[in-house]
Amino acid sequence: MRRLSSIVLLAAVLLISTKQSKAICGYESCPETKPNMINVHLVPHSHDDVGWLKTVDQYYYGAKNNIQHAGVQYILDSVVAELLKDSKRRFIQVETAFFFKWYQEQTEQVQGLVKKLVNEGRLEFIGGAWSMNDEAAVHYQSVIDQFSLGLKLLNDTFGSCARPRIGWQIDPFGHSREMASIFAQMGFSGEFFARMDHVEKNKRINEVALEMIWQSSESLSDSDLFTGLLYRHYSAPPGFCFDILCSDEPIIDSDDSYDNNVKSRVDDFISYVKTMSNSYRATHIMVPMGDDFQYEDAEINFKNMDKLIKYVNARQVEGSKVNVFYSTPSCYLNELHQMQLTWPQKTQDFFPYSSDSHSYWTGYFTSRPTQKRFERDGNHLLQTVKQLSAFAKLTSAQQTEDLDSLRQVMGIMQHHDAITGTEKQAVARDYDRLLTDAMIDAQDNSRDALRLLTNLTTGEFESCLELNISICAFTRESANNVVVTLFNPLAHPSSQYVRVPVKDENYLVTDEKGHEVSSEVVPVPWQVLSIEHRSNETQHELVFKATVDKIANFYIRVLPAPKNAKRPTLKRFEKVHSIKQKLSKTQPMADDDETDEFTVQNSHIKLVFDKSTGHLKSVEMNGVSENIEQNFAIYKGAMGDNSASEKRSSGAYIFRPDGDITVVEDKVDYTVYDGVQVKEVHQQVNEWISQVIRIYEGVNRVEFEWLVGPIPIDDDNGREIVTRFKSDLATNGVFYTDSNGREMLKRERNQREYFTPDMTESVSGNYYPVTARISIEDKQKRIALLNDRAQGGTSLADGQVELMLHRRLLRDDAFGVGEALNEIQFGEGLIARGKVFLILNAAEEKPTVAERLAQQEIHLPFWKFFSNSNTASVVKPLSVPDFSDFPQSVNLLTLEPYSSNEILLRVENFMDQNEGHTVSFNIRHIFDALGGQEIRETTLDGSMALSDMKRFKFHHEGTQAQTVDYITSSYEPLFANNASDSSKFSVTLNPMQIRTFIIYWQ
Secondary structure (H helix, E strand, O other), rough: OOHHHHHHHHHHHHHOOOOOOOOOOHHHHHHOOOOOOOOEEEEEEEEEEOOOOHHHHHHHOOOOOOHHHHHHHHHHHHHHHHOOOOOOOOOOEEEEEHHHHHHOOOHHHHHHHHHHHOOOOOOOOOOOOOOEOOOOOOOOHHHHHHHHHHHHHHHHHHHHHHOEEEEEEEOOEEEEEHHHHHHHEEEOEEEEEEOOOHHHHHHHHHHOOOEEEEEEEOOOOEEEEEEOOOOEEEEEOOOOOOOOOEEEOOOOOOOOOOOOHHHHHHHHHHHHHHHHHHHOOOOOOEEEEEEEEOOOHHHHHHHHHHHHHHHHHHHHHHHOOOEEEOOOOOHHHHHHHHOOOOOOOEEOEEEOOOOEOEEEEEOOOOOOHHHHHHHHHHHHHHHHHHHHHHHHHHOOHHHHHHHHHHHHHHEEEEEEOOOOOOOOHHHHHHHHHHHHHHHHHHHHHHHHHHHHHEOOOOOOOOOOOOOOHOOHHHHOOOOHHHHHHHEEOOOOOOOEEHHHHHOOOOOHHHHHOEEEEOOOEEEOOOHHHHHOOOOOOOOEEEEEEEEOOOOEEEEEEEOOOOOOOOHHHHHHHOOOOOOOOOOHOOOOEEEEEOEEEEEOOOOOEEEEEEEEOOOOOEEEEEOOOEEEEEEEEEEOOOOOOOOOOHHOOOOOOOOOEEOOOEEEEEEEEEEEOOOOOOEEEEEEEEEEEEEEEEEEEOOOOOEEEEOOOOOOOOOOOOOOEEEEEEEOOOOOOEEEEOOOOOEEEEEEEEOOOOOOOOOOOOOHHHHHEEEEEEEEOOOEEEEEEOOOOEEEEEOOOEEEEEEEEEEOOOHHHOOOOOOOOOOOOEEEEEEHHHHHHHEEOOOOOOHHHHHHHHHHHHHOOOOEEEEEEOOOOEEEOOOEEEEEEEEEEEEEEEEEEEEOEEEEEEEEEEOOOOOOOOEEOEEEEHHHHHOEEEEEEEOOOOOOEHHOHHHEEEEEEOOOOOOOOEOOOOOOEEEEEEOHHHHHHHHEOOOOEEEEEEEEEE
């Protein structure tokens, strides 16, 4: 293989000696096409996973080739060298994480050559995000962040010629409507992908509907996005893979060779093209030439593609109507736009994806549940650190590096083999390592900022990253004289309950003014204390309610215990001395009532339980009462040899239950803690499932904190665990799930928007991704479940809703990962802990507003920082802008340093058109508080002026295309400076609208 260094001098000499025309990029650099022919756009590409079977670094450096032969650095070396040889050649680069790792290692000379290729449109960036993100398990906030990161680096390095125009989501396992909306809001003109339900794909091929206009939002105008499915995955046509990883025949064109195969090769290609063209409406078709980690020796690829182009086009003198050339997805879409055709419409999404009758890719919605939660923790800290860094104007090289590291790792975590849980176990551990290290480093920024923003100038401001198992290293020895600094990432002041792991002592909590804040101590469930390797110095949690605008401090002191005092906690809950308790030792709540029920209630919520079984029976809240039973249930994972679709195993990707579900209906051992602020029912469901059902005073939702694992495999069967809620609601087969945390989509059991699905697998075929919320309703009542991480969910019967919590499987599903999803921690099966929240409401107009507000708090609650001090610190006045006058439906989506003297501000109206309305507010005081000199509005990602946005507009079937149309901003983008009148700073947001601004400060 030739390395780039061996030809750089030759290329440089050629460049110097050749008179160069003015560089052009974009659509002006697209190849010429021919009328009245099938124009074949060959798109050379390499799909490079940012971790999957190997770690990120192993893929980049080409290590561990015994696992998979792949070395991204060599791919880029080789591709750039080959592009320099011929100005007609093209290549698209997608994963910005890999590209910048490579680019930063190059000499200035090589970097100059790369810039030339970019400026001439020969090396084109597609997508442009840090990684090619998943679309089921990701939250829209993290997707926007990782696109902002990638697109900003491209713009800073290469300028406007590097601006992607197309989404290239060729490998994710299903596609969300919100992702299409994000592309539209970034100014992209279209997206292409390669996976679609096998039944839908066949129907679309037959109906010439593989390309369509996707209405990506019900609330946002101008949200249409051209969307196309690749004809044959993202691989080269059969027989035409010229990569070193393939064994297809090269094109042999020597007249003297007995093996000359030009005629047969050209015949086969033209035949393929003609067949393919029958499935598309235009006289243009796009043929990808690449696959996973191809082009490591790009000379082989390009030499054979050169010959293919030459000999196919030579047939035109014989009457052939096939014209083939190097191209890009942008150039292909530009040609379609010019043709003014009409296209079918798409309004829903592309979930769930099935590749055959027995393979619904719905297992990954839940796979690796602890990693899915850890990714949410990473985003939580990232938003916190970004806002604090902006408030404190942290701009040193180290501070910028630490923040960028967390941004980049979070970009990696969005990859479609990271957040999905579909990577090998060793890679999962490496993702955890990367995220842990980045979070620890980024906390230094938080400390630096808080020392500036509060009077606690020597505070430690440490975070507790083990609160998922009720541990905080900072309070392990003592919580005496501890300051808890709470940061609220949301725009609006919020009141939330704070839990701090502590020893069983008497505590006094005070706010910054010295006023006592009521608090109480509650026990940590013994099942949590039983977790292997958990340090058990702290077996209780201190609970208090805090109200925070942006930053607030609370001071904890230990008080002497009153003489002869007996803590009420221990009357109701056995203190754990021996961790391995027998279930029979758990003491239920004393109750003199002769009824067969017991009630747990506060001023907002009433929960009724069956005393004999310990199960929940009914819920009353918001003036509504409903019979709601909550149980855990178990699917047995199918185990086949994968030799045929009907022998498919349930695995990391695939959810395929074997037989009917088993509901765990045994008697539940329970203990009740009847506190003033919080009331808890601790339930032991079986030997490896337990939960706490919890209600807080003044909080209008019921919290179910579940603990599942180690899932037993003694009988050599894998299991998939769900929590299921049953009610009497008459839902008629309808339920609703969110799209990446934003708009809700209507789901109908056993039905799809465009086609009749193959429901051979009727359970997994009704599973959908639930990133934030799933709900059911009838004419009178509505039940919503909100979760703390991405999960799979469904409603398999009227009035019923379920979420999958955990999976442990013993066979691979044969879709590439090559390992069973059998997570081990400390020598045993993985234990997962998490929360599901229930809201019951009347199904009156706009009942989901409360759910939206709760969703915000669940996604980004207060971040807790801990310091030692004898007194509570105070926040310095005027050090943080006031966002509290934002309308209720407006959220501070992003506030972060954008450059050394710029801050990015992103605000959103998070209500949809059915819940909210258009709102207006003024941001002048925020601009001033941040020291703003100038403000400009950009597209969603931040790297292109909104005034420059010009997207292709395509026409729906049934309409008449008159002219070549474009979509531009529907309003005057905001632009102002510190001398402008305050009226210039007015911001109007329609439902679901996001607006992005860059504030220049000095």
